[in-house]
Amino acid sequence: PHASLSVALPYTWRQTLIDIDLSVEVPKGTRGKDLVVEIKKNFLKVGLKGQTPIIEGTLKKEIKTEDSTWTLDDQKEINIHLEKYKGTEWWGSVIEGHAELDTSKIVPENSKLSDLDGETRGMVEKMMFDQRQQAAGKPSSDEIKKAEAFKKFQAMHPEMDFSNAKMG
Numbered sequence: 001p002h003a004s005l006s007v008a009l010p011y012t013w014r015q016t017l018i019d020i021d022l023s024v025e026v027p028k029g030t031r032g033k034d035l036v037v038e039i040k041k042n043f044l045k046v047g048l049k050g051q052t053p054i055i056e057g058t059l060k061k062e063i064k065t066e067d068s069t070w071t072l073d074d075q076k077e078i079n080i081h082l083e084k085y086k087g088t089e090w091w092g093s094v095i096e097g098h099a100e101l102d103t104s105k106i107v108p109e110n111s112k113l114s115d116l117d118g119e120t121r122g123m124v125e126k127m128m129f130d131q132r133q134q135a136a137g138k139p140s141s142d143e144i145k146k147a148e149a150f151k152k153f154q155a156m157h158p159e160m161d162f163s164n165a166k167m168g
Contacts, residue, residue, distance in 0.1 A: 010054045011046075013094050017124060018087035020063075020094060024054055024078040032072050039068045039082070044095065046070075046078060057095035061085065088123055 013022040024046055026035070036053065038045040042062050047053035059082075067083035084091070090103035130140040139147070154162055 009098060011094075015084075015091060017090065018084055018120075020082040020084065020091065022055075022078075022080040022082070022094060024080070026054075026072075026076060026078055028074075028076045030072065030075050035072065035078065037070050037078065037080070039063070039065055039070065039080070041065055041085075044080070044082075046080065055095065057097065060091045060093050060096060061089070087120060088127065 011022045011024045013020055015021070026048065030048065034048055036045060036047050036049055042059045044055055044057065044059055045053050046055040062085035064083040064085055068081060070078060070080040072078055082094075092100040092103050126141055130142075133140055150162075154160075
């Protein structure tokens with residue numbers, strides 16, 4: 001259900017619309033004090049002290065640092081949780097310049113949509129509807145609304161001539 005891509009990357013990752021989870025393998029027996037983990041609004045650095053960072057680079061998009069965390073599990077794996085600043089879009093990669101995944105192929109599972117609050121869920125459903133409409137060469141939800149409002153207005157004002165009216 002999640003999009004994951006880890007071709008030749010020193011980490012694995014998966015995402016939902018609102019967050020990203022990365023896993024980075026480190027030597028067994030690693031302790032928290034051996035690590036360097038920097039999570040900034042648009043930058044991520046992960047590695048062992050005194051060594052070349054395993055991950056270092058500009059994030060694809062901004063994150064909410066106050067809601068992003070990391071843990072060291074079983075002294076061999078760093079798990080990093082990044083909360084997306086804009087929780088309404090898929091990321092093609094975590095770090096700029098890393099292998100991109102085709103976000104158009106991501107199909108979110110509907111049960112996950114139900115986890116979102118009403119407003120976010122409405123936005124996501126509208127985005128998905130508009131993407132499907134666009135792909136089929138049909139009008140977006142906003143264009144449909146405009147056309148419906150125009151029809152209502154026309155019906156309420158039969159005395160007016162709309163033959164030369166332009167929509168858009």
